[in-house]
Amino acid sequence: MAVQKHVIVVGAGIIGASIAWHLVRDGARVTVVSADRGGGVATPNSFAWINASWGNPKPYFDLRTRSMAEWTRLAAEVPGIPLRWCGSLCYDLPPDQLEDFAREHGGWGYGIRRVDAAEAARIEPALARPPEQALHVAGEGAAEPVATTLALLADAERRGAVLRMTTPVRTLTLESGRVVGVLTDEGRLAADEVVIAAGTGSSELLAGIGVALPVETPPGLLVHSKPHAPLLNGLVIGEVAHVRQTAEGRIVAGSDFGGAEPGADAAATAQALFAEVRAMLAGADNLALDFHTVGYRPTPADGFPVIGRPAGTGGLYVSVMHSGVTLAPAVGLFAAAEILSGERSGLLSPYGPDRLG
Numbered sequence: 001m002a003v004q005k006h007v008i009v010v011g012a013g014i015i016g017a018s019i020a021w022h023l024v025r026d027g028a029r030v031t032v033v034s035a036d037r038g039g040g041v042a043t044p045n046s047f048a049w050i051n052a053s054w055g056n057p058k059p060y061f062d063l064r065t066r067s068m069a070e071w072t073r074l075a076a077e078v079p080g081i082p083l084r085w086c087g088s089l090c091y092d093l094p095p096d097q098l099e100d101f102a103r104e105h106g107g108w109g110y111g112i113r114r115v116d117a118a119e120a121a122r123i124e125p126a127l128a129r130p131p132e133q134a135l136h137v138a139g140e141g142a143a144e145p146v147a148t149t150l151a152l153l154a155d156a157e158r159r160g161a162v163l164r165m166t167t168p169v170r171t172l173t174l175e176s177g178r179v180v181g182v183l184t185d186e187g188r189l190a191a192d193e194v195v196i197a198a199g200t201g202s203s204e205l206l207a208g209i210g211v212a213l214p215v216e217t218p219p220g221l222l223v224h225s226k227p228h229a230p231l232l233n234g235l236v237i238g239e240v241a242h243v244r245q246t247a248e249g250r251i252v253a254g255s256d257f258g259g260a261e262p263g264a265d266a267a268a269t270a271q272a273l274f275a276e277v278r279a280m281l282a283g284a285d286n287l288a289l290d291f292h293t294v295g296y297r298p299t300p301a302d303g304f305p306v307i308g309r310p311a312g313t314g315g316l317y318v319s320v321m322h323s324g325v326t327l328a329p330a331v332g333l334f335a336a337a338e339i340l341s342g343e344r345s346g347l348l349s350p351y352g353p354d355r356l357g
């Protein structure tokens, strides 16, 4: 009988949770070690739009659309994932660029429909000024990021994973150039392989063993309203703001999906953005700002994910990215397969860690 591989996953955001869940489902012994209480650091501050929208080169589009398909599979396998394929109304580009996007991504099979103002108003009746021209993408959606991450962790635990939350990893432990575990304040933990899914904390952990991973951390501000009666049917990717309504009725918005630049006075930026969002929506007179968040996007230096084993260091797997909400199901599936069987999905080919070294 094959010996069960023990994998430590460092990080309990949406990426670590998905990798841990897929590993334990596929037969590994898994320990999740995380500094936070579970749910992540960037993850709770995410707009959580699941998409393969404009600006993606074809290989990245292919990875994203594959992950969109994997979302449906994951939500069927894990109880309690709040996923909604609510569609999006997109008009955050000038008309010629919107048309280029429709032609290119439509040609790749992305389900894009051109809509006029009357149709936009039918799709989103609460828009005060429906756009003259927009694109509707029925296959996009959102998953509430913290609830999803906690559902993955809970189901991983139910399947046998051990969760060690509020346990920061101080350093990775090396033996003869191979990672053999992690060192925490509670002591040393040994493993056959260690996965670094530590978001913006990943570079520091890797630097400690001489592995360079340049990660930028651009901030993104989102405003969150108090819960409100239904206003929006789906995502509105508008020119002024990107907006959606959460499962609990909050309107969440940023000036783009990555969130607004917070500026010197984040509270003032939030007030100004919220005023613009309220003006976008008819029937939102009672909509009240509850709070704002500023998150830091874990963004590898060239903007694309880093997923895989750095050359020259055994026992180590790295998984760091922006768009982690979109990508979590495919990344979890592919990372678990590579760790357990050595087979690497062709969709990950452009995203190995060594390209940035």
Ligand SMILES: Cc1cc2nc3c(=O)[nH]c(=O)nc-3n(C[C@H](O)[C@H](O)[C@H](O)COP(=O)(O)OP(=O)(O)OC[C@H]3O[C@@H](n4cnc5c(N)ncnc54)[C@H](O)[C@@H]3O)c2cc1C
Pocket: 010, 011, 012, 013, 014, 015, 016, 017, 033, 034, 035, 036, 038, 039, 040, 041, 042, 043, 044, 045, 046, 047, 048, 049, 050, 167, 168, 169, 170, 197, 198, 199, 200, 201, 202, 205, 219, 220, 221, 222, 254, 257, 258, 259, 294, 295, 296, 297, 298, 319, 320, 321, 322, 323, 324, 325, 326, 327
């Ligand atoms: C404003 C904003 C909007 C976004 N919008 C979208 C969007 O619309 N769609 C989309 O797909 N993506 C979006 N993203 C990106 C997405 O949220 C992230 O890519 C994703 O949340 C990253 O998840 P993660 O698990 O890698 O990181 P995190 O959630 O940051 O989790 C990292 C984990 O590592 C742990 N950790 C760190 N260091 C250590 C250590 N030394 N020891 C132990 N544990 C450690 C932390 O405690 C945490 O649990 C957005 C991000 C932001 C900030």
